[in-house]
Each structure stands twice: as C-alpha cells, then as structure tokens.
Amino acid sequence: MDISVVIPLYNEAESLPELYAWIERVMQANGFSYEVIFVNDGSTDGSWQVITDLSQRTDHVRGIKFRRNYGKSPALYCGFEQAQGDVVITMDADLQDSPDEIPELYRMIKEDGYDLVSGYKQKRYDPLSKTLPTKLFNATARKISGIKNLHDFNCGLKAYRLAVVKNIEVYGEMHRYIPYLAKNAGFDKIGEKVVHHQARKYGSSKFMGLNRFVNGYLDLLTLWFLSTFGKKPMHVFGFLGTIMFLIGFIAAFIIGADKLWCLANNIPQRLVTDSPYFYIALTMMMIGTQLFLTGFLGDLISRSSSGRNDYQIEEKI
Numbered sequence: 001m002d003i004s005v006v007i008p009l010y011n012e013a014e015s016l017p018e019l020y021a022w023i024e025r026v027m028q029a030n031g032f033s034y035e036v037i038f039v040n041d042g043s044t045d046g047s048w049q050v051i052t053d054l055s056q057r058t059d060h061v062r063g064i065k066f067r068r069n070y071g072k073s074p075a076l077y078c079g080f081e082q083a084q085g086d087v088v089i090t091m092d093a094d095l096q097d098s099p100d101e102i103p104e105l106y107r108m109i110k111e112d113g114y115d116l117v118s119g120y121k122q123k124r125y126d127p128l129s130k131t132l133p134t135k136l137f138n139a140t141a142r143k144i145s146g147i148k149n150l151h152d153f154n155c156g157l158k159a160y161r162l163a164v165v166k167n168i169e170v171y172g173e174m175h176r177y178i179p180y181l182a183k184n185a186g187f188d189k190i191g192e193k194v195v196h197h198q199a200r201k202y203g204s205s206k207f208m209g210l211n212r213f214v215n216g217y218l219d220l221l222t223l224w225f226l227s228t229f230g231k232k233p234m235h236v237f238g239f240l241g242t243i244m245f246l247i248g249f250i251a252a253f254i255i256g257a258d259k260l261w262c263l264a265n266n267i268p269q270r271l272v273t274d275s276p277y278f279y280i281a282l283t284m285m286m287i288g289t290q291l292f293l294t295g296f297l298g299d300l301i302s303r304s305s306s307g308r309n310d311y312q313i314e315e316k317i
Contacts, residue, residue, distance in 0.1 A: 237295025
C-alpha cells in the first residue's frame with residue numbers, strides 16, 4: 001500500500017464527507033493505493049455515523065472510536081498503530097489542510113529520502129491571538145530541539161516514512177513535537193514544505209485557549225529533559241544532590257571547626273545551634289540527600305509506565 005492517511009477528529013461531522021471526497025479525488029488522479037484511518041476522539045456529534053457510512057461505501061475507509069475524548073496525541077498513536085502504507089500522512093479534519101499537498105509530500109519521502117516532512121503554513125487564516133503565540137512557541141521549539149529548518153512544529157499536515165511512526169511513542173500532548181521525537185529516535189532527515197492553509201469552513205477550532213500554549217511549553221521542557229536525562233536521571237539529580245550535600249557539609253564543618261577553635265583558645269562563642277548558618281547547612285545536606293535518592297529511584301523506574309498508552313477503544317471498522 002502506498003499511503004495511509006491518519007485523521008484525528010473531534011466533532012467534525014460536517015466536514016468529513018467533503019474531506020474524504022477530496023482525498024479520494026487526489027488518490028485516484030495519482031493512482032495511489034491508500035487507506036484513510038479516521039480516529040474519532042470521543043465526538044458527541046454524528047461523526048462516527050458519518051465514518052460508518054463512508055466505510056460501508058468504500059473499502060478505503062477505516063475507523064477507530066474512543067469511548068471518551070483523550071486528545072490528539074492518543075488519536076495519532078492509535079492511528080499510527082493501524083497504519084500500513086509505505087508513507088503515512090496526517091492531517092486535521094477541519095478542511096484547513098489541503099489533500100492536494102499529498103502527492104508532493106509522498107514524493108519527498110519516497111524520492112528525496114526524507115524520514116519526515118512537516119507542513120509549513122506560511123500564510124495562515126487563524127486569528128492574531130493564535131498566530132503570535134505560535135510564532136514564539138516555534139522559535140523556542142527550534143532552539144531546544146536543534147531542528148533549525150522547521151517553522152511550524154505543530155502543523156497537522158505531515159508525511160512520515162512508515163518506520164518512523166512505528167518507532168516513536170506519541171503520548172500526552174506530544175503531537176506538537178513529533179519531529180523532535182523522530183529525531184531522538186534516530187530519524188534525523190527532516191524536511192519542510194510550504195503548504196496551503198485554508199480558512200475553517202465549518203464550526204470552530206477545538207484547540208484555542210491559553211492553556212494549550214502553557215501546556216505546550218511544559219511538554220517541551222519534559223521532552224527535553226527526557227531526551228537528555230530520561231534514561232539517566234541520576235546524572236542530573238545525583239549531580240545536583242552531591243553538589244548541595246557537599247556545600248552543606250563544608251559549611252557545617254567550618255561552623256564546627258570555628259566553634260572548636262574558639263573553645264581551644266577560651267574565646268566566648270555562642271552555641272552552634274544558635275547560628276542560622278548551621279540550619280542552612282543542615283537543610284542543604286538534607287535536600288542534597290533527597291535529590292540523590294530521587295535520581296537513584298528515577299534510574300530504577302525510568303520511563304516504565306505500562307499504562308501510558310492504554311486507551312479505551314469502543315469500536316473499530
């Protein structure tokens with residue numbers, strides 16, 4: 001099979017028939033063998049019925065239905081598990097991503113040898129409240145990830161070599177950083193293509209709000225930490241703990257040595273426990289010990305959560 005198109009969706013019943021018809025025209029015009037995997041992320045409208053109707057009309061449509069809303073990353077994770085095409089294309093279900101981009105994305109993977117090609121919506125039709133934070137977010141992501149050639153990490157329109165989606169783990173809200181995940185997995189030939197961005201035709205965006213930007217930065221810091229120290233947490237916690245313990249120990253030693261010197265020379269000196277520096281030193285030693293133990297325990301349980309990607313799927317087509 002040439003192409004798998006994975007489409008996560010939440011309450012997009014109006015756009016789905018038009019979107020599939022558009023994809024179908026593009027695939028037939030280019031002679032691609034394909035499948036379209038709709039992942040219904042707990043929609044409360046008629047989205048699943050539309051997917052069911054489409055699957056009865058054609059063998060190219062597959063569907064996954066979550067019992068409740070989990071988010072875009074879980075939807076992509078489950079879609080990637082089912083994908084079989086040599087090239088996997090992801091796009092949003094709101095008709096803002098153009099299926100006309102698929103042939104060139106496919107060519108860039110198959111002929112140019114890219115592992116991943118990310119879309120770049122150079123001209124956007126989103127409100128200013130969304131575009132300005134997006135620019136700041138992308139600048140930060142480029143700096144931390146080291147992927148300098150990407151301008152739009154969070155673009156839903158992307159193409160992947162099949163091996164990429166089978167070897168990365170998308171969880172939480174990490175869909176924003178799939179290029180970074182791919183790079184960390186060893187797929188470092190990452191390209192970008194300027195794609196056409198269309199104004200939303202039906203409904204309203206499901207991804208607005210300040211929390212998406214706050215969560216985005218927190219996820220980026222998490223991913224940076226995991227990629228740098230995820231398999232060796234002792235290197236950071238153990239190092240910080242050792243430094244704090246040594247500083248506290250040296251400070252306590254100096255306080256004690258000063259007290260002994262004063263006693264030896266019959267110089268009046270207050271009790272060690274009356275000095276605030278003694279308690280500061282003691283606190284640093286305790287915190288240093290805790291950090292060291294945190295690193296040790298982190299090494300033992302590093303990334304071993306068995307239920308991270310356990311999602312309740314109600315039905316499959």
